[in-house]
Amino acid sequence: MARAAFASGLDPAQTAFLFGEGGNRVALDGDAAVVSAKGGIASWLDLPEAPDPKGLRPKRRYRTVWISDVHLGTRGCNADMLVSFLRSVETETLYLVGDIIDGWRLKKGWYWPDAHNEVLRRILKMAHRGTRVVFICGNHDEMLRPYAGLTFGGVELLLDAIHTTADGRRLLVVHGDAFDAIVLYHRWLAFLGDKAYELMLRVNTTFNAVRRRMHLPYWSLSAYLKKRVKNAVQFITRYEEAVAHAAAERGVDGVVCGHIHSAEIRQFGAITYYNDGDWVESCTALVEDFAGQMSIIDWLAELKKNAAENFVDKAPVAHEAMPTGVPA
Incomplete structure (x- = not known):
């Protein structure tokens, strides 16, 4: 299904959702979504992501x-x-x-x-x-x-x-x-x-x-x-x-x-x-x-x-106290 045919049944807000507003628009062509002028969906999906949070x-x-x-x-x-x-x-x-x-x-x-x-x-x-x-x-x-x-x-x-x-x-x-x-x-x-x-x-x-x-x-x-x-x-x-x-x-x-x-x-x-x-x-x-x-x-x-476990992992290890010579 061509993009124009797909969009014809949608109102402006729906079309805006599907195809974006300005800049890099996502178009639906047949069974494939492509990012215009950016080499297709594969290149968009393979862009670098933020690193996984520590402790994940x-x-x-x-x-x-x-x-x-x-x-x-x-x-x-x-x-x-x-x-x-x-x-x-x-x-x-x-x-x-x-x-x-x-x-x-x-x-x-x-x-x-x-x-x-x-x-x-x-x-x-x-x-x-x-x-x-x-x-x-x-x-x-x-x-x-x-x-x-x-x-x-x-x-x-x-x-x-x-x-x-x-x-x-x-x-x-x-x-x-x-x-x-x-x-x-x-x-x-x-x-x-x-x-x-x-x-x-x-x-x-x-x-x-x-x-x-x-x-x-x-x-x-x-x-x-x-x-x-x-x-x-x-x-x-x-x-x-x-x-x-x-x-x-x-x-x-x-x-x-x-x-x-x-x-x-x-x-x-x-x-x-x-x-x-x-x-x-x-x-x-x-x-x-x-x-x-x-x-x-x-x-x-x-x-x-996970946050609680990470906090425990990073907590300082308790060591046995050294004798001070002061009576308890």
Whole structure:
């Protein structure tokens, strides 16, 4: 598909996202993304990167990794933390389970710092080096849904997928907005809720800027409130039940979704419900090892653990005190 044909169905904000604004624009031609006048995507992906942070552990290998709700294009996106996570893992398959790009926000105003480019670069680099990358469209990046079934830059674009685990279980992979009655039946309420959520994230961003100045770690106000507000807890429970019920009707063994920014593994009868969380509030991912075992990675907790271990490693060694001749 030529670039002009691809762009014709998009509004200016969507086209700006896909092709950039001025300078080095990314163009989508057929199945390959190229950087104009820069020798193609391969040379862009092979540009030197910043060195890995000191103390970074050897890469962990997984059969499958799921991430969702990155919300690139918003100030709430923790892009730097996601890049550090992606640099720490190797995986055969990477599922991007929707809301990777926040088209709703980009339509209202352009916000795209270098860190957000780095996320896309890291994902495309993984695809370039042999990782199967599957992009499941969400509601915030719904502008890509008309192109489901196509592949761009080595990234498969789908509405949903069936994943077979190493131990033979079949999992439905879907963003999950179809199970949210507000989004499905009352779209204007979804946009209203998005506005309130955006305001809360702005407060969260300012709050954490102050914490950084005080040398305190990141802490999510929105995640804290979500776990403690009764109505939010009840909604999450009903949502999980609805998703599990739909998975049972599809005849699968489990379901992987995102959408509600709440990482979880739960059993509903014969159906295992997995939610990979988000990279706005909690910074979590879902992973599968080579035996088919699934687990949630809390990247904030991992970073804190690594920092604590590095601090202990660098601490001075305590030596036995020399006798002073002074009675104790």
